[in-house]
Amino acid sequence: MENKKGVLKKSVICGIIVCLILLTGWLLKGDGLTKHAIELTQLKNNIHRQMMGYIIKTENDKVIVIDGGTTEDAQNLERNIMELGGKVDGWFLTHVHDDHVGAFTQIVANTEIEINHIYVSLNEKQWYQTYEPERAEFSNQFIELLEREELKEKVKQVKLNEKIKIDGIKVEVLGVKNPEITENAGNEQSMVVKFQLGETSLLILGDTGEKSSEKLLMTQREKLKSDIVQVSHHGQAGATKELYEQIRPTTCLWPTPDYLWNNDNGTGENTGTWKTFETRGWMEELEVKEHLIEKDGDITIQLK
Numbered sequence: 001m002e003n004k005k006g007v008l009k010k011s012v013i014c015g016i017i018v019c020l021i022l023l024t025g026w027l028l029k030g031d032g033l034t035k036h037a038i039e040l041t042q043l044k045n046n047i048h049r050q051m052m053g054y055i056i057k058t059e060n061d062k063v064i065v066i067d068g069g070t071t072e073d074a075q076n077l078e079r080n081i082m083e084l085g086g087k088v089d090g091w092f093l094t095h096v097h098d099d100h101v102g103a104f105t106q107i108v109a110n111t112e113i114e115i116n117h118i119y120v121s122l123n124e125k126q127w128y129q130t131y132e133p134e135r136a137e138f139s140n141q142f143i144e145l146l147e148r149e150e151l152k153e154k155v156k157q158v159k160l161n162e163k164i165k166i167d168g169i170k171v172e173v174l175g176v177k178n179p180e181i182t183e184n185a186g187n188e189q190s191m192v193v194k195f196q197l198g199e200t201s202l203l204i205l206g207d208t209g210e211k212s213s214e215k216l217l218m219t220q221r222e223k224l225k226s227d228i229v230q231v232s233h234h235g236q237a238g239a240t241k242e243l244y245e246q247i248r249p250t251t252c253l254w255p256t257p258d259y260l261w262n263n264d265n266g267t268g269e270n271t272g273t274w275k276t277f278e279t280r281g282w283m284e285e286l287e288v289k290e291h292l293i294e295k296d297g298d299i300t301i302q303l304k
């Protein structure tokens with residue numbers, strides 16, 4: 001009897017040791033409980049045009065995309081998503097302009113990339129036809145694409161102050177479409193979203209203009225402070241100085257190609273009519289420490 005008990009005891013101990021060895025190996029390989037750093041990538045422009053695209057990789061390797069750029073930027077975006085596993089858990093599209101959602105339309109139509117949720121804030125087609133007729137053909141096509149059978153279940157019209165959680169990342173919608181703003185109409189419909197990436201907050205402004213800046217200051221003043229801001233409208237003639245003063249960022253993401261950064265119309269620095277130098281001056285006054293600029297290529301930073 002004693003002997004049998006002894007054998008059983010030894011077997012249990014051996015079993016536990018084997019389990020511990022296997023568990024240690026699994027953890028060391030990084031497949032287990034080890035979480036990765038959150039990464040934020042600003043995508044480069046691939047043609048001589050402004051665009052905007054960001055990718056967030058979460059601690060457990062989930063993927064969030066914000067806009068993505070023009071149709072000509074689709075290939076670079078696709079490559080980046082494929083390197084992260086080829087699946088997008090949440091895709092935020094700030095507004096219907098093709099320098100933001102063009103790449104998305106290509107990826108949906110031409111690739112195997114799987115998308116779980118698509119977050120938008122859109123007016124009816126007629127609104128775009130009325131207030132931005134010169135771009136109505138594109139906005140029509142875009143809205144019809146989202147209405148397709150294979151996509152419509154994934155599309156979610158976000159609500160003001162809605163909170164979304166994606167793998168530990170808290171997302172809060174601070175701004176939605178503003179149909180009452182009909183000047184600079186398309187840009188002023190930009191969704192404004194705040195992401196809490198670990199200890200770092202990121203504010204995405206899209207192409208927010210003056211009127212929606214005022215609205216944000218009136219309605220969301222206390223929530224605007226953010227560590228990182230995406231500079232609105234590619235760094236020129238977008239959000240107001242007062243809005244940035246409230247955000248008080250330490251890092252700026254500039255979706256700004258070289259010609260815009262330098263205000264260069266092709267004949268040298270500061271020969272254009274863009275307002276980029278004015279915005280750059282505001283950020284100097286605010287003592288922003290770090291600038292990530294689209295013209296410098298795909299840039300990835302790790303966040304705590």
Ligand SMILES: [Zn+2]
Pocket residue numbers: 050051052097099100207233234
């Ligand atoms: Zn834009």
